[in-house]
Amino acid sequence: MTDPIKLYPAKPEKVYFFATCLVDLFYPDAGMAGIQLLEREGIEVLFPQGQTCCGQPAFSSGFNDQARDVVIPQLELFPGDYPIVVPAGSCGGMMRKHYPELFAGTPWQDKAENLAARTWELTDFLLNVCHIRLEDQGEPVKVAMHTSCSARREMGVAEVGPRLLGQLGQVELVEQARPAECCGFGGTFAVRHPEISEAMVADKTEALVAAGAETVVATDCGCMMNIAGYAEKNRRPLKGQHIVSFLWERTCGHGGEGKA
Amino acid sequence: MSLAPHSQEVRHFHPRVRSALDNPQIRSNFRNAMDGLMSKRQNAFNGWDLESLRDLGAAVRLRALSRLPELLEQLEDNCSRQGIRVHWAETGEQACEIIRDICKARDARTVIKGKSMVSEEMELNHFLEAEGIEALESDLGEYIVQLAKETPSHIIMPAIHKNTAEISELMHDRTGTERSHDVAYLTAAARQQLREKFMKADVGISGVNFAVAQTGTLCLVENEGNGRLTTTVPPCHIAVTGIEKVVEHLEDVTPLLALLTRSATGQHVTTYVNMISGPRKADEFDGPEEVHLVLVDSGRSSIYQDQELMDTLRCIRCGACMNHCPVYTRVGGHAYGTTYPGPIGKILMPHLMGLENTQDLPSASTLCGACGEVCPVRIPIPKLLQRLRKESVDGDSLRPSVVRGHGVKRNWKERLAWNGFRWLFRNPRRYRLFGSLLTRFRWFTPSQVGPWTRYRTSPKPAAKTLHQMMNERTRGGAR
Numbered sequence: 228m229t230d231p232i233k234l235y236p237a238k239p240e241k242v243y244f245f246a247t248c249l250v251d252l253f254y255p256d257a258g259m260a261g262i263q264l265l266e267r268e269g270i271e272v273l274f275p276q277g278q279t280c281c282g283q284p285a286f287s288s289g290f291n292d293q294a295r296d297v298v299i300p301q302l303e304l305f306p307g308d309y310p311i312v313v314p315a316g317s318c319g320g321m322m323r324k325h326y327p328e329l330f331a332g333t334p335w336q337d338k339a340e341n342l343a344a345r346t347w348e349l350t351d352f353l354l355n356v357c358h359i360r361l362e363d364q365g366e367p368v369k370v371a372m373h374t375s376c377s378a379r380r381e382m383g384v385a386e387v388g389p390r391l392l393g394q395l396g397q398v399e400l401v402e403q404a405r406p407a408e409c410c411g412f413g414g415t416f417a418v419r420h421p422e423i424s425e426a427m428v429a430d431k432t433e434a435l436v437a438a439g440a441e442t443v444v445a446t447d448c449g450c451m452m453n454i455a456g457y458a459e460k461n462r463r464p465l466k467g468q469h470i471v472s473f474l475w476e477r478t479c480g481h482g483g484e485g486k487a
Numbered sequence: 488m489s490l491a492p493h494s495q496e497v498r499h500f501h502p503r504v505r506s507a508l509d510n511p512q513i514r515s516n517f518r519n520a521m522d523g524l525m526s527k528r529q530n531a532f533n534g535w536d537l538e539s540l541r542d543l544g545a546a547v548r549l550r551a552l553s554r555l556p557e558l559l560e561q562l563e564d565n566c567s568r569q570g571i572r573v574h575w576a577e578t579g580e581q582a583c584e585i586i587r588d589i590c591k592a593r594d595a596r597t598v599i600k601g602k603s604m605v606s607e608e609m610e611l612n613h614f615l616e617a618e619g620i621e622a623l624e625s626d627l628g629e630y631i632v633q634l635a636k637e638t639p640s641h642i643i644m645p646a647i648h649k650n651t652a653e654i655s656e657l658m659h660d661r662t663g664t665e666r667s668h669d670v671a672y673l674t675a676a677a678r679q680q681l682r683e684k685f686m687k688a689d690v691g692i693s694g695v696n697f698a699v700a701q702t703g704t705l706c707l708v709e710n711e712g713n714g715r716l717t718t719t720v721p722p723c724h725i726a727v728t729g730i731e732k733v734v735e736h737l738e739d740v741t742p743l744l745a746l747l748t749r750s751a752t753g754q755h756v757t758t759y760v761n762m763i764s765g766p767r768k769a770d771e772f773d774g775p776e777e778v779h780l781v782l783v784d785s786g787r788s789s790i791y792q793d794q795e796l797m798d799t800l801r802c803i804r805c806g807a808c809m810n811h812c813p814v815y816t817r818v819g820g821h822a823y824g825t826t827y828p829g830p831i832g833k834i835l836m837p838h839l840m841g842l843e844n845t846q847d848l849p850s851a852s853t854l855c856g857a858c859g860e861v862c863p864v865r866i867p868i869p870k871l872l873q874r875l876r877k878e879s880v881d882g883d884s885l886r887p888s889v890v891r892g893h894g895v896k897r898n899w900k901e902r903l904a905w906n907g908f909r910w911l912f913r914n915p916r917r918y919r920l921f922g923s924l925l926t927r928f929r930w931f932t933p934s935q936v937g938p939w940t941r942y943r944t945s946p947k948p949a950a951k952t953l954h955q956m957m958n959e960r961t962r963g964g965a966r
Contacts, residue, residue: 246953246954248912250953251922251952251953251954252922252925252926252948252949252952253946253947253948253949254946254949255949255951255952255953255956256949258953258956259953259956262957274953274957276915276919276954276957276958277915278915278954279911279912279913279915279918280912280918282912284908285905285908285909286873287854287873287876288850288876288880288882288901288905289849289873289876289877289878289879289880289882289883289896290877290880290882290902290905291877291882291883291885291886292882292883292884292885293882293905293906293908293909296909296913297908297909297912297913299913300913300914300915328870332885333885376853376854376855376856376857377856379856380855380856380857380859380860381856407857408813408857409813409853409855409857411813411853412853413852413853413854413855414853414854415850416850416851416852416853416854417938417939418937418938418939419850419851420504420814420850420851421938421939421941421942422501422504422505422508423504423508423814423817423818423851424853424942425941425942426508426514426817427813427814427817427853428942428943429942452943452946453943456939456943456944456945456946457942457943459943459944460940460942460943460944461942
C-alpha cells in the first residue's frame with residue numbers, strides 16, 4: 228500500500244554516521260563534509276569504527292546468506308537511541324527498507340527493524356530535521372542534480388536536493404531531460420549487463436551536458452562514479468560531486484573535495 | 488508462421504540486447520513511443536488522487552486473489568447459467584486443444600482474433616494453423632505483427648517497434664497495399680482487409696480484461712471496434728483468459744478500468760468497453776449463438792502457492808511498467824524473447840517457462856523502481872525481481888527456493904566472490920586493514936576492471952579512508 232508517512236524526529240543532540248563502504252574507501256571527503264555539516268548544525272556525530280558495508284551488493288545479487296552475515300555485526304553498532312544518518316539513498320534504502328525483509332522471522336528481526344526505523348538519508352536529515360540554512364560563499368556556477376533512484380523512490384527525498392541547492396544564491400540549478408530516469412548504475416547490473424548500462428549512462432550524461440551543467444551533484448556516490456566515470460572516459464565536459472561535498476564547499480569557502 | 492519455441496530464444500538474451508542496442512531504428516522507435524506514453528499517462532491522471540486510486544486497485548485485486556478458487560467456481564456457475572460454456576485448461580497446450588475441438592465441432596475453417604496476450608503465451612495461432620484452421624489477428628498492431636511473422640514487442644502496442652515507413656513497406660509486400668506514409672490511409676486499408684474477414688469468420692477468439700465472478704460478465708477493453716466485431720459477428724465466440732483475471736463484483740471493475748486505460752494509453756476511457764454476459768438470446772437480433780470461456784492456468788496456480796510471488800498475479804496488463812522501464816526503453820520488447828517483455832515479463836515469465844529458460848531476466852534491471860512506482864495495482868516489482876535473483880542462486884538458506892529452475896545461476900565463481908565479500912566485510916578489523924592497504928597502495932589498483940572500465944574510468948581509492956580520518960580526529964583531540 229501507500230508508503231507510510233515519514234515522521235521526522237526532533238533535532239537530536241547526537242547522530243550515528245554510517246559512511247558506506249564506497250564513501251569510506253573512495254570518497255571519504257564526501258563523508259567528512261557530511262559530518263562537518265552535521266556538526267555545524269550543533270549535532271555531535273558518532274562514527275562507529277566497526278562499520279563496514281550495508282550488505283546491499285550481496286543482497287541485490289540474491290546472496291541473502293552472505294548479506295545477512297555482513298549485516299549482523301553492524302546491527303550492534305548503534306546502541307544509543309539516536310538517528311543513523313547515511314550519505315547515500317541506496318545504502319540508506321537497504322537499511323531502512325530491506326533490513327526488515329532480510330531479517331523477517333529471524334532472531335535479529337527486532338534489531339533490524341529498530342535500526343531501519345532510525346535510518347535517514349543525509350540530505351533529508353539536514354533539510355527536514357536540522358532545518359539547515361545555507362549561505363553561499365562561492366562563485367556563480369551551473370550545476371545539475373541527480374537524485375539516485377533509491378533516494379527518490381525508496382527514501383522519498385526527490386525534492387530535498389533541489390531545495391538545498393535552491394538556498395545557494397550563486398548556484399543555478401539547470402533542468403535536464405528526464406531527471407527521474409535511472410543513470411544505469413544498478414550496482415552489479417553495470418557489470419552483468421554492461422551494454423544496457425552503457426546505453427543508459429550515455430543518455431544520462433548527454434542529458435546533463437545538454438542542460439548546460441558543469442557539475443552534476445548526486446545524492447549517491449555510486450551514480451556519481453558511474454556518470455562522472457563515463458564522462459571522463461568519453462571526454463564529456465562534466466564533473467561529478469557528492470551533494471554534501473558541494474554544499475560544504477559552497478558554504479565554507481574551502482574544499483573541492485569529492486570531485487571525481 | 489514458424490517461430491522458434493520461446494525456450495530456445497531466451498537463452499540468447501545478451502546477443503539480442505546487443506543487436507537491439509546497435510539498431511538506431513529500434514532505439515528511436517521505442518524511446519519516442521515510451522516518452523509519448525509516459526506523458527500521456529501523467530496527463531490522464533492529472534487532478535486524480537492517484538495514490539488512493541492505486542490503493543483501491545491493489546485492494547480489489549488482492550481481495551479477488553485471496554478468494555481466487557472460490558471466485559473461479561462462482562464465475563463458472565454464473566457464466567454457465569447464462570449460457571457461456573466454461574472450460575478449464577491446466578496448460579497452454581490443453582487450452583489450444585480445447586479451442587481446436589470447439590472449432591472442429593463447428594467445422595470452422597477461419598478464426599478471427601481480438602487481442603489476447605494469453606493466446607500469444609500459448610502460441611494459439613501456430614497450433615490452429617497446424618490443424619488447418621486459419622487464425623487472423625484483427626487488432627491493428629497484432630495484424631501488422633502477424634503480417635511480419637513476428638511476435639508482439641509490447642503487450643498493449645504489439646507493433647510499437649515499427650514506424651510508419653516500415654509498416655507501409657510491410658503492407659505493400661504482403662497485401663499489395665499502395666505505399667504511403669499516411670497513417671489514416673494505411674489504417675483504412677487494413678480495416679478494409681479485415682472487415683471482409685470478419686464477415687467470413689466461423690469463430691471469433693478474444694481475450695478478457697476482467698471476468699466478474701458475481702455476475703458472470705466478461706469485460707473486454709479495446710479501441711478499434713475489432714473486439715466488438717470479434718465477439719459479436721461470428722456465430723461462435725471463444726474468450727480465453729488466465730485464471731487470475733477474475734474479480735469479485737461488477738463494482739470492482741470501475742476502479743480497475745479507471746486505472747487500466749489511463750495507465751496503458753493515457754485514455755480516460757477506451758473507445759469500446761464490452762461487457763459480455765452470454766450468447767444471443769431468442770429475442771435478440773445479433774450476437775453469437777455460442778459463447779465459450781477457456782480458463783487457462785499454465786503455471787499460475789503454482790505462483791499462487793507462494794504468498795509473496797502471488798503479487799505477480801495482481802497484474803491487469805496495462806503495460807505501464809514497460810513504458811517507464813529504462814531497460815525496456817533501450818532494448819525493446821523482442822530482446823526479452825518472452826511473450827511478456829519488460830518488468831512484468833521479468834517477474835512473470837520465470838514462472839511460466841522456468842528460471843532455467845529465463846535466467847538472464849531477473850538481473851537485467853537496475854532495481855530503479857520506476858515500474859513499481861507506476862504499477863496501478865502496486866505490484867512490488869523490484870522486490871519480486873530480488874526474490875527471483877535469490878531463487879536463481881538459491882541464495883537464502885532460511886527460505887528455500889520454490890520457483891521452477893531455481894539455482895540455475897549457481898556457480899562456484901560467483902559463490903566464491905560473495906563468500907570473499909562476506910569474509911572481508913563481516914569482520915571490522917579485517918575490513919579496516921583492507922582499507923588501509925587499499926589506500927596505501929592506491930596507485931597500484933588496476934585501471935582496467937572488467938566491463939566497468941569498458942565504458943568508464945575506474946575510481947581511485949582515497950589517500951585515507953574515512954575510518955582513518957575519524958580515528959585520527961579522535962586521537963588528535965578534535966571534537
